[in-house]
Amino acid sequence: MTPKTTGEALITLLEAHGVDTVFGIPGVHTIELYRGLAGSSIRHITPRHEQGAAFMADGYARASGKPGVALVITGPGLTNTITAMAQARADSVPMLVISGVNRRDTLGKGLGLLHELSDQRGLMEKVALSSQRIESPAELEPALARAFEMMRAGRPGPVHIEIPTDVMGLPAAGISSWRTTAATRIADAEVIKRAETLIAASKAPLILAGGGARKASLALKQLAEQLDAPVVMTANGRGLLYAHRLAVPASPSLKAVRKLMAEADLVIAVGTEFGPTDYDMYVDGGFVCPPNLIRIDIDAVQLARWPATLAIEADAKAALEALVACRLAQKSARGSERAEVTRDAAWVEIGPDVQAQAKVVEMIRDVFPGSFIVGDSTQPVYAANLYYDHDRAGGWFNAATGYGALGFGPPAAIGAAIAEPGVPVISLSGDGGFQFSFPEIGAAIDAEANVIFVIWNNHGYREIETSMRDAGVEPVGVSPAPPDFCRIADAYNMPAERLVDIADLPGALSRAAALRKPCLIEIMVP
Incomplete structure (x- = not known):
């Protein structure tokens, strides 16, 4: 048999480690990594931005319990994932980011190559649990083993592996397909x-x-x-x-x-x-x-x-x-x-306005028992983080705590839906946060990821505006004009509905669920 290339061996090893999905955008620096993908059992999901790829990998990992995998090009493709990797690091989410890097004899020389960074690994070591470079085909197998052990054995987080373009196509004879298992760490x-x-x-x-x-x-x-x-x-x-x-x-x-x-x-x-x-x-x-x-x-x-x-x-x-x-x-x-x-006192303490916002999330839960509700930094999510009882362990997660990356919700929800296609998935974002990543609804359509995108449209960054006023600061920069989200959904051929009364939300959710396809619901907040 013709020896597999390092790129083909990568796909074989990922299969052996139980990977069934990768999120990524191909480029000239990763073509050889894609050589074995079409003939494999691994599904490839194409986001509209590499940050979306890593956020999808995050949502996939949280829903499935398995590491999410992103495959990106060197330079800007990799740096676009850093925000999502930092969110995963803060929330202990297992994520493997595999990138290309320029050929070995050029690294660190500042030759002005396409997508060149002076020290790509040095950059990634600041955000990932580890960053490894594959200098030869023989290093691929142990590097992946270390990566998966790191994500499974201790406190998980993002791990980075980079493969130089001149290594990707080298013969990789003798690399076997095997996987590691991490023993449960028991108490003394x-x-x-x-x-x-x-x-x-x-x-x-x-x-x-x-x-x-x-x-x-x-x-x-x-x-x-x-x-x-x-x-x-x-x-x-x-x-x-x-x-x-x-x-x-x-x-x-x-x-x-x-x-x-x-x-x-x-x-x-x-x-x-x-x-x-x-x-x-x-x-x-x-x-x-x-x-x-x-x-x-x-x-x-x-x-x-x-x-x-x-x-x-x-x-x-x-x-x-x-x-x-x-x-x-x-x-x-x-x-x-x-x-x-304590429950009674805490509910009274948050006050009527926050209670009303938390009830929005309760409406979603009650229409979709056992669902994943994936949040962004927006008022109902902040409210529910203060007080809300979900009916599925790990089914309520968002980026409004810890690192707090805006734009997390829509792509992470897509990742969750791909991981668990039989479970309802609802993305809950504000109009400001949704504009960070709304092109990813196209990826949801491509992948037939059954996500209902709910947008809390209060015409800007209302939570920040309130904080500025409370601090005696004249609000500046908090009113980005929202687009017509329903027309955007229509441009993607996605069903959409606009609500002016929050009481209509349960009915709108039920109508969206009946369509069994990605949908959008916009809630206009007075």
């Missing part, structure tokens, strides 16, 4: 015993659950019920205990939730980094790290950032299952009462 038995002792001594325990607990909903529920402990879920933890008597689906930045935390004699924090956009979003300095704290996190670096009475370095699901296995006695910690009081 002695550490679990110490945790058991601390828990047994507590009378008013509380659990904080973040995005790192998304795969541990059953064990989390079991432990909470054993301890009679309320569970506060951060934005990325919503859906873990939907409608449960112990659930508190409210932001730890709210005074009511902080009061609950302050009154607890033991806090068990699972997969949460105590980031300010969850715990101090008003930047009032009111968050105080619990004095009696058990932290469970897969990342040792993260555990070192906040002092804890006991740190458990382990996979969240494995650690919670180990604690459940201790069969801790059912407590009389008034957990249901404490949770209910």
Whole structure:
């Protein structure tokens, strides 16, 4: 047999690692990487911008639990992915970005080649967990193995691999198709015993659950019920205990939730980094790290950032299952009462305007149970991050926390729909944010990604305008004129509907769902 080229071997190895979809825009610097794609089992999705490719890979990863893969050209193709990679880094999303780079003998010489960067790897090392260059065909197999192990074994994030154009076409004889498996990081038995002792001594325990607990909903529920402990879920933890008597689906930045935390004699924090956009979003300095704290996190670096009475370095699901296995006695910690009081107080605290915006998200959830609602930085998303209970673990995610990349919602929703075609997917964006990435609706049509794009049109960056007024600053630059989104949808041959009354949203969503194709709904906000 004719030896495969390095580019063809890349596709074979990706298949072996379980990759079924890649997002990318081909160019002259990646043609050889595409040589084996047409004959493979991997589906290629073409976005309208490389940033969209990486955002799609992000949404795909969050929905599927597998790494999302983006394939881009050297130079501008790769730099266009940086924003999305930074969002994935902040939210611990596994993403593999594979790029070209100019031929080896030109690197770092400033020869003025097309798409040349002085130090592409040096740039990517600042945002990715790692950046590797394939200097010879023999390096491809171990590099991919390291990349997938990195994304699966510890705290996940984006990984970059670059392949020089003069390596892509080289013969790659002897490269076999195999995949690595990452062992679950379990908790040390002695550490679990110490945790058991601390828990047994507590009378008013509380659990904080973040995005790192998304795969541990059953064990989390079991432990909470054993301890009679309320569970506060951060934005990325919503859906873990939907409608449960112990659930508190409210932001730890709210005074009511902080009061609950302050009154607890033991806090068990699972997969949460105590980031300010969850715990101090008003930047009032009111968050105080619990004095009696058990932290469970897969990342040792993260555990070192906040002092804890006991740190458990382990996979969240494995650690919670180990604690459940201790069969801790059912407590009389008034957990249901404490949770209910906090829920009621938090709902009142956010006030009527924010309540009304959060109810928009509840409308969407109630029309589409078990859906993915993928948000951008817009008023209903901010509101729901403050208070909202989703009915699917990992089904509510957005870029309005952490890195906060505007334009995330539409492409990430497309990625989620491609990962889980049988699950309803709704993109929720503001008119300002939607203009960052609206051409990606064309990619949704191409890929037949069944996404309903909901646009909250308040004629500009209303949240920023409000913040400027609150700070005594005359608003400037916050009123970009929105286009006629329905006409844009029509130009893409996409069904669209404009609403002037929010009460009409459930009906519009049902009509869109019946079409079983990408649709757009624009809500005109007074």
